[in-house]
Amino acid sequence: MFLQMKNISKNFGPVKALKDVSLEVGRGEIHGLMGENGAGKSTLMNILAGAFQPTTGEIYFNNERIHQMTTIKATEMGIRFIHQELNVVNDLKVYENLFLREEILKNFCFLDHKSMIKKSIEVFQRLKIDINPNELVSELDTSRKQLVEIAKALLFESKLIIMDEPTTALTNNEIENLFEIMRTLKKQGVSIIYISHKMPELFSICDRFTVLRDGKFINSGAFKDINEEEATEMLVGKSVSSIPLQRNEIMEDTIMTVEGLTCEPFFKDISFSLKKGEVIAITGLHGDGRGELAETLFGARKTTKGRITLNGRLLDLSSIREVMKAGIGMVPRNRKERSIISDMSIKDNLSMAYLTTEHKKLMVNKKEELERFRRNQELTGIKVGDPNDLITSLSGGNQQKVIIARWLELGSDIYILDNPTQGIDVGAKYEIYKLINALTKLKKSVILFSAEFPEIYKVADRCLVMYKGKINAELKKKEMTEMMVMYYATGSNMEGLKCESKT
Template sequence: MSQSTPALRLENIVKTFPGVRALDGVSLEVLPGEVHALMGENGAGKSTLMKVLGGLHQPDEGKIIVSEQLVRMASPLDAKSKGIVFIHQELSLASELTVAENIYLGELPKKRFGLVDWQKLYAQTDEILAKLKVGFNAKTRVGDLSIANQQMVEIARALTVDAKAVIFDEPTASLTDAEKVVLFDVIADLKDHGVGIIYISHRMEEIFKITDRISVLRDGSYRGTLVTAETNEDEITQLMIGRSLDLSRNVNHNELGDTALEVKGLSCGKLYRDISFEVRRGEVVGFYGLVGAGRTEIAETLFGLREPSAGKIFLDGQETRIHSPADAISKGISLVPEDRKGQGLVLGMNCRDNMTLPQVDDLKAGPFVAEGAEVAIFDQYRDRLDIRTPGWKQTVGNLSGGNQQKIVIGKWLSMHPNVLIVDEPTRGIDVGSKSEIHNLIRELAGHGYAVIVISSEMPEVLHVSDRIVAMYSGEIIRTFTSDEVTEDNLIQAISGITPDKAA
């Protein structure tokens, strides 16, 4: 097959669900040895298109052509047998099995009489893991690995078959900077071997770093394909959402009220040490640092998920101890967690029940929950946060990432907290929804909330924060106001360079 012949071609794919035309004649082609980005807002049709390609949905109309052969994908296993491999954003691993068993699940090498050839299995797996330069082996139990390393196991699966095309769906969401380098090396190796890559990500810097072409979907329709080297972020954004975004740093300061939260000398074993800061009403304080800096662990301590080993916490000037999440909620602290799907939502439940879950006991009329009161709360925050859903009965798992995040935020706002902690507020969310979440955070501060934002994205903390706390290896290195912070001094701080060293 020549390099000009597509490794994969989708022609005029149509998919309709009750009341929704999810895909409206979408076409896409991926060349051998090409990294092809697929971009669009959450809800634009990317996931549906990939589920059609992967055999999870059957198209109502259209064709799938792999290596010039018209094919029908009957199931994910069928898609894999035809050379289409998926690296999913949501991990689909069996935590009790070994790395080797997960990588070759359903395809374990066999000896005579159907017995598993364990020696061959482990040897094959360790050979693949060597290419990924990971620090674990074939016999490691997957449940003992970090989320980032579990992602690397997902990636290892792609290397077990003669792939024609590999689809990466937000592959760097849980990876450290060092692991991203390894991932990009793996993608480059696949590219050199003539494999076509579909790369789905909301991270513009990655898209412009590793892709050759970019295709954009909006509202289930194909909007165009651009050569990466010949376009820019603004043009892609315009195609995705039909407008430009303001991602400048925050210059609009709210009038600040009293100190809502103060922390003095807080420590938690080796996770973080001697942490002191305060957050006033009307203020957004951003926490920025590398993976492992201790930011999330501080949030978990404030929410009662961890017990501090030293230090004091003050709410409205009064010292307090927080022993559990229920204790934190009762004292006016709410946490929007980093993992909204695993920790913030019950994906199989409807929107209303997710939003009112923490206050079910308070909404009871006798032994039953007052449905009218639940619906009233949902309606209030659906309107306030502009949550796009047909109604409260919609299953949360069917919403876009941005709307799921708004459900989590609405859940905690309905508890009327004094302090709102938001951990990685826009992870896995498209640029349009990201802008809405940023505006919402600033609006909440404007209404007198004390807000803590934890983010791994520098543009995000610069855009929403009044002050930025820079952390390195469990310590606060420096705190900046939005007026004095620069990208250079912020990078120095999260690298452990203190002001005296910088000087």
């Protein structure tokens, strides 16, 4: 085997993150590493990349036993790690990020900017994307930052590439381009360890798999020998699909009406209504204006025109604070950049919305804050050792539960959930779906922004499909199919009308 990790264990004090885990990857193989958040995947990969030292175990790479693996040694050996959490430097230009710590020099001491920019353009052409190497990374949206991370791994000669949730923020076209490159690298003998919670991707691109659960090795084999349900059962230890989601009946009362909402140039003339206890999904393709619409509904963007009525009263969109006071909460997309405060504790992160709108005292009562955390922990199932630990100590799924609990504490009437299950495992996803159902039973309403059809079909009562900044279709539950959603998201109905008009 090209890579062998034998009987790897890793302890962080009394916590056993990995317990006797083994992993084997062949040369020119795309290997899917699967497991729920907290299963030990990232710990195992950080050991391979030299960021952590194993407590016990051995690593063999290219038929050589590796002693005291370090990040520098891993890089020199051709091991590249594309992290789930973006590691770009916003204050640097794109090409400076690509060559950070591996700059090209001329005359042994001066930076060769022209060569670095030229090579940056070449790697972006391989990825079939148009990114200006001279642009500041801070000006890029999250999907473009993710592509910069991927480009950095492809820029240098690699023998093994670790991809940790590389497609989380990518469009379908960008994902397919990435898969084409992965297949080319495979033919060239490059091995890839692919970590993802998206089953269709794993079955589409990977040859073999290894499953971890609770820091232990569960199983390994070929993807052709299993199906998605079997893979899910290995991940969570039980069949999630067999557990039905019980939906509550929608009330007749309309809680929100959106009329002609416009925020140019992102979206125009958006109108819809929302009933008590209803879940509406808003979907589409990259660049359709969904993200900006979510922000506008929460008062984070100024409208060009239009209005929103909430409980029969005109909603003041002048500030986020006013929208929160009116009874709307929001879980934004991309929790690392938009939700979590990485330098604060778990319980402090959970309390932020409450302290912003409800707290009236001069001082924060630590006892009350802990009680608030425990109450929401029981409700959302947050798995945590000490609530005073930094939120970054939690897995992605548990971080997301903290952010959702932040808004549950306010008892809002409407919850805007923008891509709420991004980068979390199938078990944590199902727990969030159950939370959404629990909210509807309390007569709360939900606006779900998502590009994942299985998620939309599982939780939504209606689906609004956007195309080029407008609502192109409204689909009821019985009309929802992946084909119909894609039909309207791509504007195929409009193209059909154009063809008919020509004839």
